[in-house]
């Protein structure tokens with residue numbers, strides 16, 4: 256078996272490949288690591304054939320659908336998954352063929368209703384059901400501490416204690432552990448009585464994960480996280496630095512049109528000398544009258560340098576092929592002590 260572990264923040268994904276056939280599966284891919292997965296598969300001469308999410312993630316952005324579209328391969332999840340874009344729904348006790356490897360599916364609800372664990376040879380991919388020294392939480396949507404107790408004590412922990420545990424999260428950079436070690440040392444597994452276990456899980460008082468609603472929304476619908484929208488827009492435009500823009504403003508570069516896309520009040524309070532005003536919210540509707548020449552070199556400016564990227568990408572998409580964005584925003588321009596002009600935009 257060819258095996259790679261990919262970590263980002265506390266999230267873990269795993270690439271598993273069959274040495275004989277070069278078929279591979281990717282478990283719990285995360286949207287910021289797509290290039291890394293593809294590079295790793297290439298490096299090992301593997302072809303990714305299946306994408307598996309161990310459960311509906313509330314705390315990271317799944318790359319499964321995006322990769323599925325790009326590679327034309329299926330997304331696999333447990334049949335209880337509420338996600339609409341699952342191509343192949345799996346049931347407890349089934350197995351997935353990956354070349355000569357077999358991935359055995361175990362339905363282990365508790366962290367979520369659709370949680371599953373996968374066993375491949377001596378490795379057990381536990382998703383968020385069992386973590387190293389911990390378990391998944393049960394207070395997020397579809398979580399259920401009684402179900403988790405059952406999945407752990409009546410299923411997982413009865414397997415061969417020598418099995419290696421590879422969770423979907425690990426915050427202390429430990430590579431893996433074994434079931435036996437977890438049974439002995441994992442503090443949550445010391446509560447072997449159902450009532451005590453449920454009581455403990457109900458009183459963890461964990462803070463909500465960052466991006467909870469955005470992750471659930473995008474993972475369930477196939478929509479794009481905001482970070483992905485921004486990174487796609489970033490790849491579509493080029494940038495000009497603050498210093499370069501300052502030099503061009505000083506020399507009254509007639510070729511460059513600086514377009515301030517902030518709201519009217521922000522523009523009026525102080526903008527780059529000579530900048531025109533067209534708020535991002537009105538860009539598409541007013542662009543024909545405001546910018547009749549599509550050959551203009553337009554530089555978009557906003558407060559922090561993010562909305563301007565989206566505005567420049569929109570301009571490029573509608574035919575302004577020389578639209579660029581300021582690398583930074585008005586905040587950085589002001590902090591650098593560069594000149595400001597204050598005047599209300601024409602109505």
Ligand SMILES: [Fe+2]
Nearest residue numbers: 312313314383
């Ligand atoms: Fe999770």
